[in-house]
Amino acid sequence: TMRPSALSALDDPLGTGRGATPAGTAGDDQEVRSQHSSRASGFFQPSVVISLQANHSLSSSVCCYVLRIHPEANPPELLTAENFDKETIAGKLHGNLVDEVLLRFKNLIYPALRSRRSWGMLTPSSPLESDTSGQKECAPAELQAFLDVCEKFQSTMESTRASVGKLIQLARLSRRYDVDPSSRSVAKAAQKRELVQVYHDTLEEWTRQIDELLSDIPQLSADLPEDLGPLAELHYWKLRLTQLSGLADQLKARQCKTVLQVLNAAKDPLLVRFREMDGRVTDVLNEVKDNVKYLSTLEKFVEPMYAADPCRMIAAIPGLISAIRIMHSIARHYNTEKMTSLFTRITNQLIVCCRSYIESEGSIWEQDTGAVITKLGTCINLNQVYQSEYRRTKTDLSSNLFGKQFDFSEVAIFSRFDVFCARAEKLIAVLETTMQFATLAKSPIEGIGPICTKFENVFTTFRRRNNADVLDTRKIAFDAVYHEFSNGVADLSVELVVFINNCFLTVTQTTKALELLAQFRAVLSKEHESLLEEKHLAIFHNYGRDLEMLRSVYEKSKERPPIQRNMPPVASAIAWARQLLRQIEQPMLKFQETPSILKSKDAKRIIRSYNQLAKTLLMFEARWYAKWCEGIKAAKAGLGATLLVEDTNSRLYVNFDPSLFQLMREVRCLQMMGLKIPVDCLTVRNRAGRFRSCYENLSFMLKEFYAVLEMVDPVYSNVVVPWVDRLNTTIKPGLVHHTWLSLSVEAYIAGVMKELSQFRGLLERVKVTLKGRVYGSIEEIGAQLLFDSEPVLYASLPEFVEQQQQWSYEVSR
Numbered sequence: 001t002m003r004p005s006a007l008s009a010l011d012d013p014l015g016t017g018r019g020a021t022p023a024g025t026a027g028d029d030q031e032v033r034s035q036h037s038s039r040a041s042g043f044f045q046p047s048v049v050i051s052l053q054a055n056h057s058l059s060s061s062v063c064c065y066v067l068r069i070h071p072e073a074n075p076p077e078l079l080t081a082e083n084f085d086k087e088t089i090a091g092k093l094h095g096n097l098v099d100e101v102l103l104r105f106k107n108l109i110y111p112a113l114r115s116r117r118s119w120g121m122l123t124p125s126s127p128l129e130s131d132t133s134g135q136k137e138c139a140p141a142e143l144q145a146f147l148d149v150c151e152k153f154q155s156t157m158e159s160t161r162a163s164v165g166k167l168i169q170l171a172r173l174s175r176r177y178d179v180d181p182s183s184r185s186v187a188k189a190a191q192k193r194e195l196v197q198v199y200h201d202t203l204e205e206w207t208r209q210i211d212e213l214l215s216d217i218p219q220l221s222a223d224l225p226e227d228l229g230p231l232a233e234l235h236y237w238k239l240r241l242t243q244l245s246g247l248a249d250q251l252k253a254r255q256c257k258t259v260l261q262v263l264n265a266a267k268d269p270l271l272v273r274f275r276e277m278d279g280r281v282t283d284v285l286n287e288v289k290d291n292v293k294y295l296s297t298l299e300k301f302v303e304p305m306y307a308a309d310p311c312r313m314i315a316a317i318p319g320l321i322s323a324i325r326i327m328h329s330i331a332r333h334y335n336t337e338k339m340t341s342l343f344t345r346i347t348n349q350l351i352v353c354c355r356s357y358i359e360s361e362g363s364i365w366e367q368d369t370g371a372v373i374t375k376l377g378t379c380i381n382l383n384q385v386y387q388s389e390y391r392r393t394k395t396d397l398s399s400n401l402f403g404k405q406f407d408f409s410e411v412a413i414f415s416r417f418d419v420f421c422a423r424a425e426k427l428i429a430v431l432e433t434t435m436q437f438a439t440l441a442k443s444p445i446e447g448i449g450p451i452c453t454k455f456e457n458v459f460t461t462f463r464r465r466n467n468a469d470v471l472d473t474r475k476i477a478f479d480a481v482y483h484e485f486s487n488g489v490a491d492l493s494v495e496l497v498v499f500i501n502n503c504f505l506t507v508t509q510t511t512k513a514l515e516l517l518a519q520f521r522a523v524l525s526k527e528h529e530s531l532l533e534e535k536h537l538a539i540f541h542n543y544g545r546d547l548e549m550l551r552s553v554y555e556k557s558k559e560r561p562p563i564q565r566n567m568p569p570v571a572s573a574i575a576w577a578r579q580l581l582r583q584i585e586q587p588m589l590k591f592q593e594t595p596s597i598l599k600s601k602d603a604k605r606i607i608r609s610y611n612q613l614a615k616t617l618l619m620f621e622a623r624w625y626a627k628w629c630e631g632i633k634a635a636k637a638g639l640g641a642t643l644l645v646e647d648t649n650s651r652l653y654v655n656f657d658p659s660l661f662q663l664m665r666e667v668r669c670l671q672m673m674g675l676k677i678p679v680d681c682l683t684v685r686n687r688a689g690r691f692r693s694c695y696e697n698l699s700f701m702l703k704e705f706y707a708v709l710e711m712v713d714p715v716y717s718n719v720v721v722p723w724v725d726r727l728n729t730t731i732k733p734g735l736v737h738h739t740w741l742s743l744s745v746e747a748y749i750a751g752v753m754k755e756l757s758q759f760r761g762l763l764e765r766v767k768v769t770l771k772g773r774v775y776g777s778i779e780e781i782g783a784q785l786l787f788d789s790e791p792v793l794y795a796s797l798p799e800f801v802e803q804q805q806q807w808s809y810e811v812s813r
Contacts, residue, residue, distance in 0.1 A: 170250045214280055229302070321389045325406075
């Protein structure tokens, strides 16, 4: 059979004005034709032809369908052979229609929707793909809601198929035993022994079927597995409602009424039992309807429990408990035992969803450790919220003494979740220990490697022996393995304590000890907090001894502070004081981060010693700085002196105060140290390059001046006296007029250097001339003999004189 609305939905899907006749089989014996040939708006109204096999049930029929892709088009586009594939969807359903629809949706349509990449504006950042747990990745809310509806539709279809398959069909009589329901026919039939016996046997069979059905509605705890969720209970009662409703409809049918009328007329004793059974059917049906009615109100609250998202579950818990409270208050047939069973199934589903949530990206050993710890903590929080909301509602109900109470067994409801959370807490402890030793292995602490290697071996053994589902609380072997792991970690903890003690024994400086303590704090868990606090307190006491040692160092060197390399005295003294202050200030700042340390027994004495020493060092710096500022005016006065100065021997020197060079170095160093520099000092500092350049040029000028004077030969010193006087005149302004603040110092130095260059050139030319023309001739003349030294035997005086004159003439040529 088919409803008229269903027929109208299939009217002319082709839009051709002709009825679409699906291909039937050769055995078709019934044809129903509905045509509407009247014209409207210029085209035929839809018509449809449906052909059914009347001698077969609907489950063995063939249903062909053709649907338009764009049915909203007005007027619809005319279908042709070219556009038929683009404008329509066609297919065939064969066999049981429910099974066919479910098969296509479950294996084709729903997987295609889940794996679809393009959703227009709703397209997520990553495609919707199933992970190992079968859960979907995050998607926009609208898209996720749509997929949830699809999943719910699939679940509904599966429930419908199960319900249809379990319907009770009462035994039917052959048509030859039919009796007219009129009173005369019934009375006449009651006289027929054979007919009455057939009706009796039929009623007995009905009684047996009904008794089987009623006895097949046991307590849910015996009928359904314990680990099923609350929706399984709802589906169970819906299935029972379908069965009992179908049975009630059959009992109201004409054949059943006829049998009862005939047997009643025949006074058959089986009617008493059947009427009792009929009353039981009515009572059980009312109970089942009541259960389905109230359980359906919980459906929207329990759906988030199937989404593997504890955050959504936490938000849904208050509404769920409130709905159960209302249901418990007004439901007539849902007693305490059933409510306990319902809460138990809610707990079971929470556990299932938590497990799916934790393992959504694979095994806990394959995921990021921090992410798994967060997931486990979320599940523990879910249990706390669940129990807290339950107990809050229970407390509220207890104020009304006349209302129904939440007097359910909390052990039965929460025990499994408590066991699961206990397992989660143990896993958190394992993972946190793993993270701790992983951080230890990466830390710069020397010598920690062997301990980390031992832990790796312990953890590898633990993981190998728990490679299966560690979240399954039914596997109690986990506890024994965890106990062995805890013992191994405890042994390593003792070894780690010894290692920590040895590390602090080798460190004597307070700053380095605090750095080592910070490194251990960053990688050790809370179980070692007491040990680290003990070490922290010991470091603080050592710091008190360091204060006394630094005080003695200060007292010993405060009058003559050590001079730092390449630093002037004042800056060096201030840097020394600051270094001492840093040595006591840096540890104190770290100690202040732990207020409990500053409340210890000797803290007041150490803090008082620190304050006194810090105050002394600051005052030391202030005194040196003030003393330096006082000497600035005297040092700056030297800039008003002349460039040159003459001593008692009339020798010239560069007239520059050496303290000015030190002042400029002090300014540079103190400015780098962050001290405030007076404006006058900044002026000197800014012109330091010019002063240094002028000083070096003047020193070179005087060196050249005396070098040139040394070049003057006493032989011709009287001749160059004018040049010497001219040079002295050029140099004289440096002795009288030019100071270090004068703007013409560079020009003055250039003028003197020019005169020196000219005078040097003159002396060099004189030297060359004397050497080449004067001294050379004189030496040559002096080397000649005045007479011929060859021996002469005899000669008169005139002859000898004439002979010598002739020799001199020849030699001189």
